[in-house]
Amino acid sequence: MQIYLPIAELSMNIFVLLAMGGGVGFLSGMFGVGGGFLMTPLLIFSGVPPAIAVATEANQITAASVSGAVAHWRRGGVDFKMGLVLIGGGIVGTYFGAMIFTYLRSIGQVDLMISLAYVVFLGSVGGLMFVESIRSMLRASRGEAVVVGRRQRTWIDALPFKMRFRKSKMYISVIMPVAIGALVGVLAAIMGVGGGFIMVPAMIYLLHMPTNVVIGTSLFQITFVTAAATYLHSINTQTVDVVLAVILLTAAVIGAQIGAVFGAKLKGEQLRILLAGMVLLVCAKMAFDLIVEPQELFTVSPIAVEGH
Amino acid sequence: MLSFLPARAETLVTDLSQHVIEITSQFSGSELLLFGALERFATESLQTDEISVQGLGYDIIVVVQSEPTDLVIRKKEKVAGIWVNNESYRLNNIPGYYVIGSTRPLNEFISKEKQIEFSLGLDNLEIASETGEETAEYKEALIRNMIEKGLYLESSGNVTVKDEILFRANLNFPSNMPVGNYKADVYLVRDGNVIINHRTDLLVDKGGFERVIYNFAHDYPPFYGIIAVFVAISAGLFSGFVAKKIS
Numbered sequence: 001m002q003i004y005l006p007i008a009e010l011s012m013n014i015f016v017l018l019a020m021g022g023g024v025g026f027l028s029g030m031f032g033v034g035g036g037f038l039m040t041p042l043l044i045f046s047g048v049p050p051a052i053a054v055a056t057e058a059n060q061i062t063a064a065s066v067s068g069a070v071a072h073w074r075r076g077g078v079d080f081k082m083g084l085v086l087i088g089g090g091i092v093g094t095y096f097g098a099m100i101f102t103y104l105r106s107i108g109q110v111d112l113m114i115s116l117a118y119v120v121f122l123g124s125v126g127g128l129m130f131v132e133s134i135r136s137m138l139r140a141s142r143g144e145a146v147v148v149g150r151r152q153r154t155w156i157d158a159l160p161f162k163m164r165f166r167k168s169k170m171y172i173s174v175i176m177p178v179a180i181g182a183l184v185g186v187l188a189a190i191m192g193v194g195g196g197f198i199m200v201p202a203m204i205y206l207l208h209m210p211t212n213v214v215i216g217t218s219l220f221q222i223t224f225v226t227a228a229a230t231y232l233h234s235i236n237t238q239t240v241d242v243v244l245a246v247i248l249l250t251a252a253v254i255g256a257q258i259g260a261v262f263g264a265k266l267k268g269e270q271l272r273i274l275l276a277g278m279v280l281l282v283c284a285k286m287a288f289d290l291i292v293e294p295q296e297l298f299t300v301s302p303i304a305v306e307g308h
Numbered sequence: 309m310l311s312f313l314p315a316r317a318e319t320l321v322t323d324l325s326q327h328v329i330e331i332t333s334q335f336s337g338s339e340l341l342l343f344g345a346l347e348r349f350a351t352e353s354l355q356t357d358e359i360s361v362q363g364l365g366y367d368i369i370v371v372v373q374s375e376p377t378d379l380v381i382r383k384k385e386k387v388a389g390i391w392v393n394n395e396s397y398r399l400n401n402i403p404g405y406y407v408i409g410s411t412r413p414l415n416e417f418i419s420k421e422k423q424i425e426f427s428l429g430l431d432n433l434e435i436a437s438e439t440g441e442e443t444a445e446y447k448e449a450l451i452r453n454m455i456e457k458g459l460y461l462e463s464s465g466n467v468t469v470k471d472e473i474l475f476r477a478n479l480n481f482p483s484n485m486p487v488g489n490y491k492a493d494v495y496l497v498r499d500g501n502v503i504i505n506h507r508t509d510l511l512v513d514k515g516g517f518e519r520v521i522y523n524f525a526h527d528y529p530p531f532y533g534i535i536a537v538f539v540a541i542s543a544g545l546f547s548g549f550v551a552k553k554i555s
Binding site: 001002003004006007009010011059060062063064065066067068070071108109111112223227230231232233234235236238240242243245246249250253257290291292293294296297298299300301302303 | 331332333334335336337377378379380381382383384385386389390391392393396398404446449450452453454456483484514517518519521522525526529530532533534535536537539540541543544545547548549551552554
Protein backbone atom coordinates (compact mmCIF):
# COMPACT_ATOMS: atom_id res chain seq x y z
CA MET A 1 0.00 0.00 0.00
CA GLN A 2 1.41 3.36 -1.03
CA ILE A 3 1.24 6.38 1.19
CA TYR A 4 1.82 9.92 0.00
CA LEU A 5 4.14 11.96 2.20
CA PRO A 6 2.91 15.56 2.03
CA ILE A 7 6.18 17.36 2.77
CA ALA A 8 8.58 14.98 1.02
CA GLU A 9 6.07 15.08 -1.88
CA LEU A 10 6.54 11.50 -2.84
CA SER A 11 4.68 8.31 -2.37
CA MET A 12 6.26 5.37 -0.57
CA ASN A 13 5.19 1.92 0.43
CA ILE A 14 3.89 2.13 3.98
CA PHE A 15 5.03 -1.41 4.79
CA VAL A 16 8.58 -0.59 3.74
CA LEU A 17 8.49 2.46 6.02
CA LEU A 18 7.07 0.41 8.91
CA ALA A 19 9.74 -2.24 8.37
CA MET A 20 12.45 0.41 8.38
CA GLY A 21 11.08 2.01 11.53
CA GLY A 22 10.64 -1.34 13.23
CA GLY A 23 14.07 -2.59 12.19
CA VAL A 24 15.89 0.51 13.37
CA GLY A 25 13.73 0.54 16.52
CA PHE A 26 14.75 -3.06 17.17
CA LEU A 27 18.43 -2.23 16.83
CA SER A 28 18.14 0.89 18.94
CA GLY A 29 16.36 -1.07 21.66
CA MET A 30 19.01 -3.78 21.50
CA PHE A 31 21.97 -1.43 21.60
CA GLY A 32 20.42 1.28 23.71
CA VAL A 33 21.04 3.97 21.11
CA GLY A 34 18.67 6.46 19.49
CA GLY A 35 18.93 5.06 16.00
CA GLY A 36 18.96 8.39 14.19
CA PHE A 37 22.35 7.63 12.68
CA LEU A 38 20.85 4.53 11.06
CA MET A 39 17.42 5.88 10.20
CA THR A 40 18.51 9.06 8.43
CA PRO A 41 20.89 7.25 6.02
CA LEU A 42 18.28 4.54 5.45
CA LEU A 43 15.72 7.18 4.47
CA ILE A 44 18.26 8.81 2.16
CA PHE A 45 19.17 5.49 0.57
CA SER A 46 15.50 4.82 -0.10
CA GLY A 47 14.98 8.07 -1.96
CA VAL A 48 13.79 10.61 0.60
CA PRO A 49 15.56 13.93 -0.05
CA PRO A 50 18.41 14.20 2.50
CA ALA A 51 17.21 17.52 3.90
CA ILE A 52 13.79 16.07 4.64
CA ALA A 53 15.28 12.88 6.07
CA VAL A 54 17.39 14.89 8.52
CA ALA A 55 14.64 17.24 9.69
CA THR A 56 12.06 14.47 10.00
CA GLU A 57 14.45 12.27 11.95
CA ALA A 58 15.03 15.08 14.45
CA ASN A 59 11.30 15.04 15.00
CA GLN A 60 11.17 11.27 15.39
CA ILE A 61 14.04 11.21 17.87
CA THR A 62 12.17 13.62 20.14
CA ALA A 63 9.49 10.94 20.42
CA ALA A 64 12.01 8.14 20.85
CA SER A 65 13.96 9.88 23.61
CA VAL A 66 11.17 11.44 25.67
CA SER A 67 9.81 8.16 27.03
CA GLY A 68 13.35 7.02 27.89
CA ALA A 69 14.05 10.33 29.60
CA VAL A 70 10.91 9.99 31.71
CA ALA A 71 11.74 6.39 32.63
CA HIS A 72 15.24 7.40 33.77
CA TRP A 73 13.88 10.39 35.65
CA ARG A 74 11.54 8.11 37.65
CA ARG A 75 14.56 6.04 38.65
CA GLY A 76 16.44 9.18 39.63
CA GLY A 77 18.78 8.91 36.67
CA VAL A 78 18.59 12.49 35.42
CA ASP A 79 20.87 15.30 36.56
CA PHE A 80 18.57 18.19 35.72
CA LYS A 81 21.10 20.90 36.42
CA MET A 82 23.66 19.28 34.14
CA GLY A 83 20.87 18.58 31.67
CA LEU A 84 19.92 22.26 31.55
CA VAL A 85 23.53 23.32 31.01
CA LEU A 86 23.80 20.79 28.16
CA ILE A 87 20.49 22.00 26.73
CA GLY A 88 21.70 25.61 26.89
CA GLY A 89 24.70 24.70 24.77
CA GLY A 90 22.53 22.42 22.65
CA ILE A 91 20.02 25.10 21.71
CA VAL A 92 22.80 27.45 20.61
CA GLY A 93 24.41 24.64 18.59
CA THR A 94 21.10 23.70 17.00
CA TYR A 95 20.46 27.29 16.06
CA PHE A 96 23.78 27.53 14.25
CA GLY A 97 23.41 24.06 12.79
CA ALA A 98 20.01 24.96 11.34
CA MET A 99 21.44 28.19 9.95
CA ILE A 100 24.29 26.33 8.22
CA PHE A 101 21.75 23.80 6.98
CA THR A 102 19.48 26.50 5.51
CA TYR A 103 22.37 28.30 3.86
CA LEU A 104 23.86 25.17 2.32
CA ARG A 105 20.44 24.10 1.12
CA SER A 106 20.04 27.38 -0.73
CA ILE A 107 23.33 26.85 -2.56
CA GLY A 108 22.69 23.16 -3.24
CA GLN A 109 25.35 21.73 -0.95
CA VAL A 110 23.27 20.39 1.91
CA ASP A 111 23.33 16.80 0.64
CA LEU A 112 27.09 16.88 0.45
CA MET A 113 27.40 18.27 3.96
CA ILE A 114 25.09 15.57 5.34
CA SER A 115 27.11 12.82 3.65
CA LEU A 116 30.43 14.25 4.78
CA ALA A 117 29.23 14.69 8.36
CA TYR A 118 28.10 11.07 8.39
CA VAL A 119 31.34 9.76 6.94
CA VAL A 120 33.47 11.73 9.41
CA PHE A 121 31.45 11.09 12.57
CA LEU A 122 30.38 7.54 11.90
CA GLY A 123 33.85 6.67 10.68
CA SER A 124 35.63 7.98 13.77
CA VAL A 125 33.08 6.89 16.37
CA GLY A 126 32.57 3.49 14.76
CA GLY A 127 36.32 2.98 14.42
CA LEU A 128 37.01 3.93 18.04
CA MET A 129 34.20 1.76 19.29
CA PHE A 130 35.44 -1.17 17.23
CA VAL A 131 39.03 -0.90 18.42
CA GLU A 132 37.91 -0.38 22.01
CA SER A 133 35.64 -3.42 22.09
CA ILE A 134 38.27 -5.64 20.44
CA ARG A 135 40.75 -4.52 23.08
CA SER A 136 38.43 -5.18 25.98
CA MET A 137 37.56 -8.60 24.55
CA LEU A 138 41.26 -9.42 24.32
CA ARG A 139 41.77 -8.20 27.86
CA ALA A 140 38.87 -10.31 29.08
CA SER A 141 40.25 -13.39 27.34
CA ARG A 142 43.65 -12.85 28.96
CA GLY A 143 41.91 -12.54 32.29
CA GLU A 144 43.18 -9.04 32.96
CA ALA A 145 41.04 -6.81 35.11
CA VAL A 146 40.51 -3.18 34.20
CA VAL A 147 42.33 -1.10 36.75
CA VAL A 148 40.19 1.69 38.08
CA GLY A 149 42.27 4.29 39.77
CA ARG A 150 41.77 7.74 41.13
CA ARG A 151 41.27 9.87 38.07
CA GLN A 152 43.97 12.21 36.96
CA ARG A 153 43.46 15.95 37.08
CA THR A 154 43.50 17.37 33.59
CA TRP A 155 43.31 20.76 31.91
CA ILE A 156 39.52 20.44 32.02
CA ASP A 157 39.62 20.85 35.78
CA ALA A 158 41.50 24.11 35.37
CA LEU A 159 38.73 25.83 33.37
CA PRO A 160 36.86 28.73 34.98
CA PHE A 161 33.08 29.21 35.65
CA LYS A 162 32.78 26.25 37.99
CA MET A 163 29.37 25.05 39.06
CA ARG A 164 28.25 22.46 41.56
CA PHE A 165 26.21 19.53 40.24
CA ARG A 166 24.80 17.79 43.32
CA LYS A 167 23.21 14.89 41.51
CA SER A 168 26.45 14.01 39.73
CA LYS A 169 28.51 14.93 42.82
CA MET A 170 30.75 17.16 40.74
CA TYR A 171 32.14 20.65 40.91
CA ILE A 172 33.31 21.49 37.41
CA SER A 173 33.51 24.29 34.91
CA VAL A 174 30.39 24.75 32.73
CA ILE A 175 32.52 25.42 29.64
CA MET A 176 32.99 21.76 28.78
CA PRO A 177 29.32 20.71 29.19
CA VAL A 178 28.18 23.75 27.19
CA ALA A 179 30.66 22.91 24.42
CA ILE A 180 29.58 19.27 24.34
CA GLY A 181 25.94 20.30 24.30
CA ALA A 182 26.59 22.73 21.47
CA LEU A 183 28.39 20.13 19.35
CA VAL A 184 25.51 17.72 19.84
CA GLY A 185 23.09 20.49 18.93
CA VAL A 186 24.90 21.15 15.66
CA LEU A 187 24.86 17.42 14.86
CA ALA A 188 21.14 17.16 15.65
CA ALA A 189 20.41 19.95 13.20
CA ILE A 190 22.66 18.85 10.35
CA MET A 191 22.65 15.06 10.67
CA GLY A 192 19.24 14.22 12.12
CA VAL A 193 20.72 12.32 15.02
CA GLY A 194 20.23 12.60 18.76
CA GLY A 195 23.96 12.69 19.24
CA GLY A 196 24.01 10.17 22.07
CA PHE A 197 26.94 8.42 20.38
CA ILE A 198 29.02 11.55 20.97
CA MET A 199 27.48 12.78 24.20
CA VAL A 200 27.53 9.56 26.23
CA PRO A 201 31.28 8.92 25.72
CA ALA A 202 31.96 12.63 26.27
CA MET A 203 30.06 12.62 29.57
CA ILE A 204 31.90 9.54 30.76
CA TYR A 205 35.42 10.26 29.56
CA LEU A 206 35.58 14.05 29.53
CA LEU A 207 33.21 15.10 32.30
CA HIS A 208 33.65 11.94 34.40
CA MET A 209 29.98 11.88 35.29
CA PRO A 210 28.70 8.92 37.30
CA THR A 211 27.41 6.30 34.85
CA ASN A 212 24.00 5.99 36.54
CA VAL A 213 23.00 9.50 35.43
CA VAL A 214 24.72 9.56 32.03
CA ILE A 215 22.03 7.90 29.91
CA GLY A 216 19.09 9.65 31.58
CA THR A 217 20.70 13.07 31.38
CA SER A 218 21.69 12.59 27.75
CA LEU A 219 18.14 11.50 26.83
CA PHE A 220 16.81 14.53 28.68
CA GLN A 221 19.07 16.80 26.65
CA ILE A 222 18.34 15.00 23.36
CA THR A 223 14.59 15.42 23.83
CA PHE A 224 14.90 19.17 24.06
CA VAL A 225 17.60 19.64 21.47
CA THR A 226 15.87 17.56 18.79
CA ALA A 227 12.64 19.41 19.61
CA ALA A 228 14.51 22.66 18.97
CA ALA A 229 15.94 21.24 15.73
CA THR A 230 12.45 20.21 14.59
CA TYR A 231 11.12 23.65 15.33
CA LEU A 232 13.96 25.46 13.55
CA HIS A 233 13.82 23.25 10.46
CA SER A 234 10.06 23.81 10.31
CA ILE A 235 10.60 27.55 10.32
CA ASN A 236 13.64 27.76 8.06
CA THR A 237 13.11 25.14 5.40
CA GLN A 238 9.72 23.43 5.95
CA THR A 239 11.40 20.06 5.74
CA VAL A 240 9.76 18.24 8.67
CA ASP A 241 7.36 15.59 7.40
CA VAL A 242 5.06 14.81 10.31
CA VAL A 243 3.33 11.97 8.48
CA LEU A 244 6.65 10.23 7.82
CA ALA A 245 7.78 10.85 11.41
CA VAL A 246 4.61 9.36 12.89
CA ILE A 247 4.80 6.24 10.71
CA LEU A 248 8.44 5.67 11.62
CA LEU A 249 8.04 6.30 15.31
CA THR A 250 5.03 4.01 15.64
CA ALA A 251 7.02 1.11 14.24
CA ALA A 252 10.21 2.13 16.05
CA VAL A 253 8.54 2.10 19.46
CA ILE A 254 7.37 -1.48 18.98
CA GLY A 255 10.70 -2.54 17.52
CA ALA A 256 12.57 -1.00 20.44
CA GLN A 257 10.60 -3.04 22.99
CA ILE A 258 11.46 -6.30 21.22
CA GLY A 259 15.05 -5.21 20.68
CA ALA A 260 15.52 -4.48 24.37
CA VAL A 261 14.59 -8.09 25.21
CA PHE A 262 17.16 -9.42 22.73
CA GLY A 263 19.79 -6.96 23.87
CA ALA A 264 19.55 -8.22 27.44
CA LYS A 265 20.69 -11.66 26.22
CA LEU A 266 23.87 -10.45 24.57
CA LYS A 267 27.14 -9.51 26.24
CA GLY A 268 28.27 -5.90 26.36
CA GLU A 269 31.33 -6.43 24.17
CA GLN A 270 29.42 -8.41 21.58
CA LEU A 271 26.81 -5.67 21.41
CA ARG A 272 29.42 -2.99 20.99
CA ILE A 273 31.24 -4.86 18.22
CA LEU A 274 27.97 -5.41 16.37
CA LEU A 275 27.04 -1.77 16.78
CA ALA A 276 30.48 -0.61 15.65
CA GLY A 277 30.22 -2.89 12.63
CA MET A 278 26.89 -1.38 11.66
CA VAL A 279 28.08 2.16 12.15
CA LEU A 280 31.09 1.45 9.92
CA LEU A 281 28.87 -0.18 7.30
CA VAL A 282 26.64 2.88 7.01
CA CYS A 283 29.75 5.07 6.91
CA ALA A 284 31.25 2.95 4.13
CA LYS A 285 28.09 3.16 2.04
CA MET A 286 27.97 6.94 2.45
CA ALA A 287 31.66 7.23 1.51
CA PHE A 288 31.19 4.91 -1.46
CA ASP A 289 28.38 7.09 -2.84
CA LEU A 290 30.63 10.14 -2.61
CA ILE A 291 33.63 8.55 -4.32
CA VAL A 292 32.04 6.57 -7.13
CA GLU A 293 31.13 8.55 -10.21
CA PRO A 294 27.37 9.01 -10.21
CA GLN A 295 25.46 7.74 -13.24
CA GLU A 296 23.80 11.09 -13.65
CA LEU A 297 26.00 14.11 -13.09
CA PHE A 298 23.15 16.56 -13.26
CA THR A 299 20.42 17.09 -10.69
CA VAL A 300 17.36 19.21 -11.14
CA SER A 301 15.63 20.74 -8.17
CA PRO A 302 13.12 23.47 -7.48
CA ILE A 303 14.62 26.72 -6.30
CA ALA A 304 14.86 26.49 -2.54
CA VAL A 305 13.23 29.51 -1.05
CA GLU A 306 14.98 30.78 2.00
CA GLY A 307 12.88 31.64 4.99
CA HIS A 308 9.30 32.58 4.18
CA MET B 309 -7.08 31.55 -31.74
CA LEU B 310 -4.78 29.69 -34.02
CA SER B 311 -7.45 28.63 -36.38
CA PHE B 312 -7.50 29.85 -39.87
CA LEU B 313 -10.68 28.14 -40.67
CA PRO B 314 -11.04 26.36 -43.98
CA ALA B 315 -14.12 26.50 -46.13
CA ARG B 316 -15.92 24.00 -44.03
CA ALA B 317 -16.50 24.72 -40.39
CA GLU B 318 -15.10 22.24 -37.97
CA THR B 319 -15.12 22.33 -34.25
CA LEU B 320 -12.93 20.41 -31.95
CA VAL B 321 -14.56 19.28 -28.76
CA THR B 322 -12.28 17.89 -26.10
CA ASP B 323 -12.59 17.01 -22.47
CA LEU B 324 -10.78 15.26 -19.69
CA SER B 325 -12.24 12.47 -17.63
CA GLN B 326 -11.36 14.58 -14.59
CA HIS B 327 -10.56 18.26 -14.25
CA VAL B 328 -9.02 18.04 -10.83
CA ILE B 329 -6.47 15.55 -9.62
CA GLU B 330 -6.38 15.38 -5.87
CA ILE B 331 -3.23 14.12 -4.26
CA THR B 332 -4.31 12.33 -1.13
CA SER B 333 -2.57 9.89 1.19
CA GLN B 334 -3.30 6.96 -1.09
CA PHE B 335 -2.02 8.77 -4.16
CA SER B 336 0.36 6.73 -6.25
CA GLY B 337 -0.06 8.39 -9.59
CA SER B 338 -3.14 8.96 -11.66
CA GLU B 339 -4.59 7.99 -14.99
CA LEU B 340 -6.71 10.31 -17.02
CA LEU B 341 -8.52 9.99 -20.27
CA LEU B 342 -8.38 12.87 -22.67
CA PHE B 343 -11.03 12.47 -25.32
CA GLY B 344 -12.78 14.48 -27.93
CA ALA B 345 -14.48 14.64 -31.24
CA LEU B 346 -14.21 16.60 -34.39
CA GLU B 347 -17.56 18.05 -35.24
CA ARG B 348 -18.20 18.90 -38.83
CA PHE B 349 -20.82 21.30 -39.98
CA ALA B 350 -21.39 21.29 -43.66
CA THR B 351 -21.56 24.85 -44.81
CA GLU B 352 -24.58 25.65 -46.88
CA SER B 353 -22.80 25.41 -50.19
CA LEU B 354 -21.54 21.95 -49.50
CA GLN B 355 -23.25 18.66 -49.25
CA THR B 356 -22.33 16.23 -46.54
CA ASP B 357 -21.18 13.56 -48.92
CA GLU B 358 -18.87 16.01 -50.65
CA ILE B 359 -16.84 16.32 -47.49
CA SER B 360 -16.16 12.68 -47.10
CA VAL B 361 -14.95 12.55 -50.67
CA GLN B 362 -12.29 15.12 -49.98
CA GLY B 363 -10.45 12.86 -47.57
CA LEU B 364 -10.46 14.23 -44.10
CA GLY B 365 -7.66 12.28 -42.53
CA TYR B 366 -6.04 14.18 -39.72
CA ASP B 367 -3.58 13.73 -36.91
CA ILE B 368 -3.94 14.70 -33.29
CA ILE B 369 -1.25 15.98 -30.97
CA VAL B 370 -1.89 16.15 -27.27
CA VAL B 371 0.33 18.22 -24.99
CA VAL B 372 -0.17 18.29 -21.23
CA GLN B 373 2.04 20.56 -19.18
CA SER B 374 2.15 22.16 -15.77
CA GLU B 375 2.53 25.88 -15.36
CA PRO B 376 6.12 27.06 -15.82
CA THR B 377 8.33 27.28 -12.81
CA ASP B 378 11.95 28.08 -12.01
CA LEU B 379 14.38 25.23 -11.54
CA VAL B 380 18.03 24.87 -10.68
CA ILE B 381 20.19 22.36 -12.45
CA ARG B 382 23.49 21.41 -10.89
CA LYS B 383 26.41 19.54 -12.31
CA LYS B 384 28.55 17.28 -10.19
CA GLU B 385 32.29 17.41 -10.59
CA LYS B 386 35.10 15.57 -8.93
CA VAL B 387 36.72 17.78 -6.31
CA ALA B 388 39.40 16.33 -4.04
CA GLY B 389 38.32 12.79 -4.84
CA ILE B 390 34.62 13.18 -4.16
CA TRP B 391 31.72 14.11 -6.39
CA VAL B 392 30.20 17.43 -5.45
CA ASN B 393 27.74 19.83 -6.98
CA ASN B 394 29.80 22.44 -8.70
CA GLU B 395 28.34 24.61 -11.42
CA SER B 396 24.70 25.43 -11.34
CA TYR B 397 22.31 27.04 -13.75
CA ARG B 398 19.05 28.67 -12.97
CA LEU B 399 16.45 27.80 -15.56
CA ASN B 400 13.39 30.00 -15.76
CA ASN B 401 9.88 29.18 -16.93
CA ILE B 402 10.32 25.48 -17.29
CA PRO B 403 7.28 23.22 -17.10
CA GLY B 404 7.68 20.82 -14.20
CA TYR B 405 5.64 18.32 -16.17
CA TYR B 406 5.47 17.97 -19.95
CA VAL B 407 3.95 15.10 -21.84
CA ILE B 408 3.33 15.00 -25.55
CA GLY B 409 1.53 12.28 -27.42
CA SER B 410 0.36 11.96 -30.99
CA THR B 411 -1.25 9.65 -33.47
CA ARG B 412 2.03 9.18 -35.34
CA PRO B 413 5.63 10.32 -34.91
CA LEU B 414 5.56 14.12 -35.27
CA ASN B 415 8.08 14.24 -38.12
CA GLU B 416 5.77 12.16 -40.29
CA PHE B 417 3.04 14.75 -40.48
CA ILE B 418 4.28 18.14 -39.31
CA SER B 419 7.33 20.11 -40.33
CA LYS B 420 10.17 21.05 -38.00
CA GLU B 421 9.28 24.72 -38.40
CA LYS B 422 5.71 24.13 -37.28
CA GLN B 423 6.93 22.04 -34.36
CA ILE B 424 9.07 24.94 -33.23
CA GLU B 425 6.30 27.45 -33.85
CA PHE B 426 3.89 25.60 -31.58
CA SER B 427 6.61 24.38 -29.15
CA LEU B 428 5.80 20.78 -29.83
CA GLY B 429 8.11 18.10 -28.49
CA LEU B 430 10.83 18.03 -25.89
CA ASP B 431 13.47 19.32 -28.31
CA ASN B 432 11.42 22.44 -28.90
CA LEU B 433 10.85 23.35 -25.29
CA GLU B 434 12.01 26.87 -24.75
CA ILE B 435 14.64 26.75 -22.11
CA ALA B 436 15.54 30.28 -21.27
CA SER B 437 19.08 30.73 -20.11
CA GLU B 438 22.30 32.23 -21.29
CA THR B 439 23.25 31.09 -24.75
CA GLY B 440 26.22 28.95 -25.61
CA GLU B 441 27.24 25.37 -25.60
CA GLU B 442 26.76 24.97 -21.89
CA THR B 443 23.07 25.66 -22.31
CA ALA B 444 22.68 22.86 -24.82
CA GLU B 445 24.36 20.50 -22.39
CA TYR B 446 22.15 21.68 -19.54
CA LYS B 447 19.02 21.49 -21.63
CA GLU B 448 19.81 17.93 -22.59
CA ALA B 449 20.56 17.08 -18.98
CA LEU B 450 17.33 18.69 -17.80
CA ILE B 451 15.26 16.67 -20.25
CA ARG B 452 17.12 13.46 -19.39
CA ASN B 453 16.57 14.12 -15.67
CA MET B 454 12.88 14.85 -16.08
CA ILE B 455 12.33 11.79 -18.29
CA GLU B 456 14.07 9.70 -15.64
CA LYS B 457 11.69 11.06 -13.01
CA GLY B 458 8.71 10.32 -15.25
CA LEU B 459 7.85 14.00 -15.50
CA TYR B 460 8.66 14.44 -19.19
CA LEU B 461 7.52 12.08 -21.88
CA GLU B 462 7.37 12.15 -25.64
CA SER B 463 5.60 9.32 -27.38
CA SER B 464 3.58 8.64 -30.45
CA GLY B 465 0.90 6.20 -31.44
CA ASN B 466 -0.83 6.64 -28.11
CA VAL B 467 -3.56 8.90 -29.44
CA THR B 468 -6.14 6.83 -31.24
CA VAL B 469 -8.72 8.09 -33.67
CA LYS B 470 -11.93 6.26 -34.32
CA ASP B 471 -13.98 6.72 -37.49
CA GLU B 472 -12.07 9.92 -38.15
CA ILE B 473 -14.25 11.64 -35.57
CA LEU B 474 -13.55 10.40 -32.08
CA PHE B 475 -10.15 10.40 -30.54
CA ARG B 476 -8.77 9.47 -27.18
CA ALA B 477 -5.49 9.51 -25.30
CA ASN B 478 -4.65 7.87 -22.01
CA LEU B 479 -2.54 10.07 -19.79
CA ASN B 480 -0.48 8.67 -16.95
CA PHE B 481 0.65 10.91 -14.15
CA PRO B 482 3.37 9.80 -11.76
CA SER B 483 3.07 10.27 -7.99
CA ASN B 484 5.78 12.92 -7.96
CA MET B 485 3.88 15.23 -10.30
CA PRO B 486 4.06 18.86 -9.28
CA VAL B 487 0.94 20.52 -7.98
CA GLY B 488 -0.55 23.50 -9.77
CA ASN B 489 -2.48 24.48 -12.85
CA TYR B 490 -2.04 22.31 -15.89
CA LYS B 491 -3.15 22.83 -19.42
CA ALA B 492 -4.01 20.10 -21.87
CA ASP B 493 -3.71 21.27 -25.48
CA VAL B 494 -5.07 19.31 -28.36
CA TYR B 495 -3.84 20.17 -31.85
CA LEU B 496 -5.55 18.93 -34.96
CA VAL B 497 -3.16 18.70 -37.87
CA ARG B 498 -4.08 18.16 -41.46
CA ASP B 499 -1.80 18.46 -44.48
CA GLY B 500 0.99 19.66 -42.23
CA ASN B 501 -1.03 22.53 -40.82
CA VAL B 502 -2.42 23.03 -37.36
CA ILE B 503 -6.08 23.49 -38.19
CA ILE B 504 -7.59 23.86 -34.77
CA ASN B 505 -6.34 23.74 -31.26
CA HIS B 506 -8.27 23.47 -28.09
CA ARG B 507 -7.24 23.87 -24.48
CA THR B 508 -8.63 22.21 -21.38
CA ASP B 509 -7.54 23.14 -17.89
CA LEU B 510 -6.55 20.69 -15.26
CA LEU B 511 -5.85 21.37 -11.63
CA VAL B 512 -3.52 19.19 -9.61
CA ASP B 513 -3.70 19.85 -5.93
CA LYS B 514 -3.02 18.11 -2.68
CA GLY B 515 -6.33 17.02 -1.28
CA GLY B 516 -7.79 16.51 2.15
CA PHE B 517 -5.40 15.85 4.97
CA GLU B 518 -2.29 16.13 2.78
CA ARG B 519 -3.21 19.61 1.66
CA VAL B 520 -3.97 20.69 5.21
CA ILE B 521 -0.54 19.51 6.36
CA TYR B 522 1.36 20.94 3.41
CA ASN B 523 -0.33 24.34 3.52
CA PHE B 524 -0.03 24.51 7.27
CA ALA B 525 3.70 23.77 7.09
CA HIS B 526 4.24 26.51 4.51
CA ASP B 527 1.80 29.13 5.78
CA TYR B 528 2.39 28.86 9.52
CA PRO B 529 5.89 27.40 9.98
CA PRO B 530 6.21 28.26 13.71
CA PHE B 531 2.89 26.61 14.57
CA TYR B 532 3.71 23.62 12.41
CA GLY B 533 7.00 23.26 14.27
CA ILE B 534 5.31 23.44 17.65
CA ILE B 535 2.68 20.91 16.62
CA ALA B 536 5.33 18.56 15.19
CA VAL B 537 7.15 18.67 18.53
CA PHE B 538 3.90 18.24 20.44
CA VAL B 539 2.91 15.22 18.32
CA ALA B 540 6.33 13.63 18.85
CA ILE B 541 6.32 14.20 22.63
CA SER B 542 2.81 12.89 23.13
CA ALA B 543 3.48 9.88 20.87
CA GLY B 544 6.67 9.16 22.80
CA LEU B 545 5.03 9.48 26.20
CA PHE B 546 2.02 7.45 25.12
CA SER B 547 4.15 4.63 23.73
CA GLY B 548 6.27 4.61 26.87
CA PHE B 549 3.10 4.34 28.92
CA VAL B 550 1.75 1.48 26.79
CA ALA B 551 5.10 -0.34 26.85
CA LYS B 552 5.15 -0.11 30.65
CA LYS B 553 1.62 -1.52 30.90
CA ILE B 554 2.49 -4.47 28.66
CA SER B 555 5.75 -5.45 30.27
